[in-house]
Amino acid sequence: MRVHERNYRQYCGLAAGLDAVGERWTLLVVRELLLGPRRYNELLADLPGIGTNLLADRLKKLCALGVAERFDSGAGHAYRLGPRGAELRPTVLALSKWGVGLLGEPSADMVTRPHWALLAVQAMADASVLPELCESYEFQVDDEIFHLTVAGGTVSVQRGPAAHAVLRIHTDATTFIRIGAGALGPFEALATGMLTMSGERDAVLRCAGILGLRDRSGSPEAR
Amino acid sequence: MRVHERNYRQYCGLAAGLDAVGERWTLLVVRELLLGPRRYNELLADLPGIGTNLLADRLKKLCALGVAERFDSGAGHAYRLGPRGAELRPTVLALSKWGVGLLGEPSADMVTRPHWALLAVQAMADASVLPELCESYEFQVDDEIFHLTVAGGTVSVQRGPAAHAVLRIHTDATTFIRIGAGALGPFEALATGMLTMSGERDAVLRCAGILGLRDRSGSPEAR
DNA sequence: CTGCATCCGCCTCGATACTG
DNA sequence: CAGTATCGAGGCGGATGCAG
Numbered sequence: 001m002r003v004h005e006r007n008y009r010q011y012c013g014l015a016a017g018l019d020a021v022g023e024r025w026t027l028l029v030v031r032e033l034l035l036g037p038r039r040y041n042e043l044l045a046d047l048p049g050i051g052t053n054l055l056a057d058r059l060k061k062l063c064a065l066g067v068a069e070r071f072d073s074g075a076g077h078a079y080r081l082g083p084r085g086a087e088l089r090p091t092v093l094a095l096s097k098w099g100v101g102l103l104g105e106p107s108a109d110m111v112t113r114p115h116w117a118l119l120a121v122q123a124m125a126d127a128s129v130l131p132e133l134c135e136s137y138e139f140q141v142d143d144e145i146f147h148l149t150v151a152g153g154t155v156s157v158q159r160g161p162a163a164h165a166v167l168r169i170h171t172d173a174t175t176f177i178r179i180g181a182g183a184l185g186p187f188e189a190l191a192t193g194m195l196t197m198s199g200e201r202d203a204v205l206r207c208a209g210i211l212g213l214r215d216r217s218g219s220p221e222a223r
Numbered sequence: 224m225r226v227h228e229r230n231y232r233q234y235c236g237l238a239a240g241l242d243a244v245g246e247r248w249t250l251l252v253v254r255e256l257l258l259g260p261r262r263y264n265e266l267l268a269d270l271p272g273i274g275t276n277l278l279a280d281r282l283k284k285l286c287a288l289g290v291a292e293r294f295d296s297g298a299g300h301a302y303r304l305g306p307r308g309a310e311l312r313p314t315v316l317a318l319s320k321w322g323v324g325l326l327g328e329p330s331a332d333m334v335t336r337p338h339w340a341l342l343a344v345q346a347m348a349d350a351s352v353l354p355e356l357c358e359s360y361e362f363q364v365d366d367e368i369f370h371l372t373v374a375g376g377t378v379s380v381q382r383g384p385a386a387h388a389v390l391r392i393h394t395d396a397t398t399f400i401r402i403g404a405g406a407l408g409p410f411e412a413l414a415t416g417m418l419t420m421s422g423e424r425d426a427v428l429r430c431a432g433i434l435g436l437r438d439r440s441g442s443p444e445a446r
Numbered sequence: 447c448t449g450c451a452t453c454c455g456c457c458t459c460g461a462t463a464c465t466g
Numbered sequence: 467c468a469g470t471a472t473c474g475a476g477g478c479g480g481a482t483g484c485a486g
Contacts, residue, residue, distance in 0.1 A: 447486105448485105448486090449484105449485090449486085450483105450484090450485085450486105451482105451483085451484080451485095452481105452482085452483075452484095453480105453481090453482080453483095454479100454480090454481090454482105455478105455479090455480095456477105456478085456479085456480105457476105457477090457478075457479095458475105458476090458477075458478085459474105459475085459476080459477085460473105460474095460475085460476100461472105461473090461474090461475105462471100462472085462473090463470105463471080463472080463473105464469105464470080464471075464472095465468100465469085465470075465471090466467105466468090466469085466470095
């Protein structure tokens with residue numbers, strides 16, 4: 001393991017935060033754990049290119065910080081978010097929301113995981129635009145099912161199907177992120193069949209409003 | 224310059240954000256620019272250890288992304304935040320707020336800058352705890368003067384003196400961050416003279432409330 | 447078979463020297 | 467003042483090996 005850890009030596013919250021989770025891959029590990037417990041090999045599979053020693057080092061440091069913690073899970077053990085890890089959610093969501101604007105069209109060598117859409121929805125959703133609204137939308141992205149509930153100007157996103165969804169949306173992970181990235185308009189995706197839905201017709205407008213989505217009027221901006 | 228930029232190759236907002244500003248020193252450069260325009264040598268002075276080539280590389284990349292931009296400033300040129308840079312403020316504040324909890328007592332080899340306190344206040348301030356409040360507080364941290372204005376459940380932090388402050392606070396940068404880090408109670412700092420203030424006596428309680436500060440009742444936790 | 451540790455080549459980083 | 471050039475050290479990425 002490292003003997004002389006590299007740190008900024010600045011008495012500042014941001015520098016301390018970066019010393020803790022600013023190294024390469026670290027926040028991506030946190031992202032995975034934000035979406036539920038994960039085994040070591042599952043993390044390896046969803047973080048292609050990380051290298052086994054790096055993942056072990058990062059997990060060790062995250063556990064030492066209280067961001068993550070190891071626990072027994074039947075066969076072997078797994079990792080889940082620790083107390084300090086949950087408090088990283090606003091940071092991860094803020095950077096996700098900012099970074100999605102930099103995504104153009106996906107290139108062939110990029111990987112996508114359906115559960116990342118769960119994070120994307122949390123980052124995009126803002127219920128304050130429709131404070132009076134109170135309803136649920138269900139998403140199926142590849143084989144991942146989750147739902148978004150709006151109530152009293154706040155949103156919550158959870159895994160699994162919704163009890164009473166006014167709208168059910170079905171698409172694949174790449175299409176989903178493309179819409180979030182603005183590379184594809186939501187109604188264009190609907191028209192071309194890349195996205196299908198069932199439920200109340202009007203609800204799609206409210207759902208798009210909550211997610212801050214608008215169809216692009218001009219030409220698609222590839223990069 | 225680098226030829227083969229290292230990136231995560233994930234179609235995900237967080238990964239894209241980290242590809243852009245996740246490298247070492249980058250977010251600290253953004254922090255400096257969030258507090259106003261800076262010259263190259265000023266950045267070097269406030270980021271000890273960065274190395275001249277690294278700073279040049281980071282600035283070049285930030286300019287290419289639209290996070291920063293170069294402009295003429297009388298004598299020579301300087302750097303300021305670009306359009307994409309302002310949108311990074313929530314991310315920087317979120318990580319600052321999280322990271323400040325990891326700061327213990329300052330060690331001898333750590334540097335502190337008074338203008339970092341400006342960021343710390345923005346990260347800590349939450350006016351929703353006192354939605355009816357409408358007043359200003361002025362801070363002088365070393366030679367840096369700024370003020371916090373609360374109105375209608377929102378806060379704004381700006382450089383310079385306040386027009387009508389109900390409270391004026393004077394301290395040094397290290398003490399200020401120690402209080403934010405929880406290593407020193409605000410009223411303890413006041414009692415020991417490390418922090419002085421003038422204005423309405425009651426306002427200090429409201430100000431501490433806005434900043435989420437509470438005196439520690441137990442023993443100081445050094446690390 | 448999962449969960450790492452070790453080893454090695456390469457690229458980023460950090461420091462210094464140097465130039466417009 | 468504002469960077470560029472250079473070079474050693476170390477973090478990173480990939481392959482392999484080994485223990486529970």
